[in-house]
Structures are given as structure tokens and as C-alpha cells.
Amino acid sequence: MFILKRVVSGGGIIVPRCTSHSVRNFSACHCLRSTKRLSPYNTVDSERYSSLVKSVMTSRTSSQTPETLQEEDENIYGPVIKAQTSKSRQDERVPKILHQFLQSEETMEAEELESGPPVQIPLKRDKGSPFIPSVTRILQQTLSPEQIFYLERWKKRMIAELGEDGFKEYTQNLFRQGKLFHSALEGILTSGVTIKDKSSGTAEDPAEVQGYLESISHILDDIGAVRAIESTVQHDTLNYVGIVDCVARYRGVLCVIDWKTSDKPKPFLSNTYDNPVQVAAYAGALNSDGNYKYQVENGLIVVAYKDGTPAHAHQLSAELMLQYWKTWLLRLEDFAEQRSSHTSSVYAKNK
DNA sequence: GGATCCTTCTTCTTCTTC
Numbered sequence: 001m002f003i004l005k006r007v008v009s010g011g012g013i014i015v016p017r018c019t020s021h022s023v024r025n026f027s028a029c030h031c032l033r034s035t036k037r038l039s040p041y042n043t044v045d046s047e048r049y050s051s052l053v054k055s056v057m058t059s060r061t062s063s064q065t066p067e068t069l070q071e072e073d074e075n076i077y078g079p080v081i082k083a084q085t086s087k088s089r090q091d092e093r094v095p096k097i098l099h100q101f102l103q104s105e106e107t108m109e110a111e112e113l114e115s116g117p118p119v120q121i122p123l124k125r126d127k128g129s130p131f132i133p134s135v136t137r138i139l140q141q142t143l144s145p146e147q148i149f150y151l152e153r154w155k156k157r158m159i160a161e162l163g164e165d166g167f168k169e170y171t172q173n174l175f176r177q178g179k180l181f182h183s184a185l186e187g188i189l190t191s192g193v194t195i196k197d198k199s200s201g202t203a204e205d206p207a208e209v210q211g212y213l214e215s216i217s218h219i220l221d222d223i224g225a226v227r228a229i230e231s232t233v234q235h236d237t238l239n240y241v242g243i244v245d246c247v248a249r250y251r252g253v254l255c256v257i258d259w260k261t262s263d264k265p266k267p268f269l270s271n272t273y274d275n276p277v278q279v280a281a282y283a284g285a286l287n288s289d290g291n292y293k294y295q296v297e298n299g300l301i302v303v304a305y306k307d308g309t310p311a312h313a314h315q316l317s318a319e320l321m322l323q324y325w326k327t328w329l330l331r332l333e334d335f336a337e338q339r340s341s342h343t344s345s346v347y348a349k350n351k
Numbered sequence: 352g353g354a355t356c357c358t359t360c361t362t363c364t365t366c367t368t369c
Binding site for chain 2: 123125131134135136137146147148149150151152153154155158170171173174175176177178179180181182230232241242243245260261262263264270271273
């Protein structure tokens with residue numbers, strides 16, 4: 001088996017073509033005879049092992065199979081939490097009740113709504129009123145077993161590298177940067193000065209957000225008619241709240257915009273994990289919220305980078321938003337189920 | 352005044368050789 005692996009990684013046995021000299025039979029080519037290092041594997045009876053080698057080559061698996069990887073992870077990180085549903089089954093799942101994403105046919109496209117400063121509705125939690133969960137909380141509590149596994153693994157690796165305190169400092173720093181970036185943007189977008197003039201930031205902006213602001217400057221060029229900043233949205237029937245980063249026109253289309261900071265590049269929408277679901281959840285709430293007299297069908301996720309590298313902007317079409325709205329409804333169902341099973345278990349305990 | 356809330360982020364395979 002060792003020989004086989006070496007043959008495979010050494011290459012050129014199954015497809016014995018010499019790429020330098022277009023000689024079909026690599027072992028017959030003069031370059032092989034003249035090379036300083038003659039591989040002992042050239043003497044391997046390739047005919048005899050061809051089917052075996054072929055099976056290895058075509059299976060596209062490395063010596064580390066999912067099984068061995070899992071075994072290794074279990075040894076290092078403890079048992080893996082298995083997915084409850086397969087991906088295909090998850091795709092087939094449909095919300096029990098398909099709540100509307102858009103509320104009324106008559107979408108107010110009135111120009112007068114676009115004039116004036118953006119709204120900023122603060123979050124009010126009345127003491128007497130029942131607790132309403134937030135978008136972030138629901139997303140956090142309904143992560144898939146895979147997500148939990150990868151996050152836990154990442155956390156353990158980071159702690160192993162930085163230590164408990166180092167890791168705490170690292171995450172605090174990430175949060176601080178995100179918050180500073182958001183507040184700097186809030187200042188830029190709410191100020192009367194045109195976005196473009198302010199996109200480079202101001203003297204008051206801390207040095208560590210300058211790169212992020214530079215990163216999104218080309219995005220800000222395409223943003224106009226800012227209508228809401230850091231504003232609370234509440235779904236009137238689905239009973240959840242959230243705070244939208246921004247509602248504005250991006251390239252002429254009204255969007256719920258979510259600003260993100262990231263150390264790693266996120267060039268694809270799939271790199272943003274639950275962010276699209278979060279945006280769809282906000283938009284759906286906003287569309288049902290009487291405080292907003294318009295509907296938002298599109299979304300935008302902007303990932304900014306500290307070193308000033310141009311941000312990645314992921315635009316969510318109305319169609320995509322509907323798709324993520326359904327995912328959100330499923331997450332809401334899971335959350336409700338979780339809560340009811342929790343309360344019933346508490347009830348049983350107290351009985 | 353203290354506690355809590357909403358956010359802020361973090362994930363997706365891995366190894367060697369020329």
C-alpha cells in the first residue's frame with residue numbers, strides 16, 4: 001500500500017505521458033533516463049497494479065477519508081455531533097406556514113418618503129410586555145449541528161493557539177472593530193454631507209476603522225436615499241425583533257443592507273454563512289412593521305476588510321430573498337419547537 | 352445603579368513534491 005501511495009503521489013504511472021517532450025510513454029522518454037534522480041517506482045509493474053491505481057485515482061479521496069478524519073477529530077476534540085437531517089432532506093423541508101414576505105400590493109414608491117433624514121427607531125423593551133426574541137438570538141440558537149461542530153472546532157484550535165485569555169482578547173477585539181466600523185458608518189450615513197465626501201472617514205474616526213472605510217468607499221459611491229440607520233424592526237405576527245444596519249438604495253434598488261467586517265476574504269455569498277438569512281429576516285419584519293411605510297424586496301451584504309482591500313458586495317435579488325425568507329421561517333419553527341420542548345421539560349421537572 | 356437586550360464576530364479538507 002505504501003508503494004501504491006508513492007506511485008500515485010509520484011504521478012505519471014497511470015498517465016505515463018512526458019509533458020516536457022510530448023512523449024506518450026513517460027518511462028521511455030530520454031528525459032527520464034537523463035534525470036539525476038531516478039525514481040525506484042518506475043520499476044513498479046504498472047500493468048499489474050493498474051486497476052488498483054485507477055480505483056484510487058478516480059475515487060478522489062486522499063489517504064485521509066472522512067472516517068479517519070472523524071476518528072482523529074473525535075480523539076482530539078471529542079465526539080462529533082451528527083447531523084439530524086441530510087442536506088437533501090433539509091432542502092426539501094418546507095415551512096409549515098408560508099408567511100408572506102411582502103405585505104401589501106400597494107408598495108409606496110413615493111418620492112416624498114425618500115426625502116428627509118433616515119429614521120432610527122430605538123429598541124424599546126417594555127417591562128410589562130412579553131419577551132420578544134431577536135433575529136440574532138434565534139439564529140444563534142438554531143445553528144445546524146455541522147455549524148456548531150465547525151465553530152467549536154475553530155474555538156478549540158484558537159484556544160490551543162492563543163490560550164484562554166488570548167482568545168478572549170481576540171474575540172473582544174473582533175467585536176470592537178465591528179462596532180467601531182458600524183458607528184463610523186452611522187456617522188457617515190446620517191450626516192448631511194454627501195456620502196462620497198465622507199467615505200474616507202473623518203478625523204474622529206479611530207485609525208483602526210480607516211481601512212474598513214477605505215474598503216467600502218467604492219460601495220458608498222453606489223448608495224443613495226438612505227432611509228433607515230440602525231433602526232428597530234418588529235414582525236407584527238411572527239413575534240421577533242431586530243435592528244437593521246441600513247435601508248438605502250444600492251444602484252437604484254431599495255435594499256436592507258448589512259455591513260460586516262472580516263479578516264478572511266468572503267468573495268462568495270456562501271462564505272457569509274447565515275448572513276443572507278439574517279437580512280431576509282430583517283426585511284420580512286420591516287415589511288410587516290407599521291413604522292415603515294414601504295416594502296423592501298432586496299438585500300445587500302457588504303464585507304469590509306481592515307487593510308482597505310475593496311469590499312465584497314453580495315446583492316440579494318428579490319428571488320433570493322424569498323428563498324432565504326423560507327429558510328428563516330424554518331429557523332423560526334425550530335426555535336419555537338426548542339422553546340416549547342424546553343418549557344415542557346421545565347414543567348415536567350417542576351411537577 | 353445594575354442587569355439585560357441587540358449587535359459586534361467566529362465555520363466549510365489536507366498533504367507533499369517538483
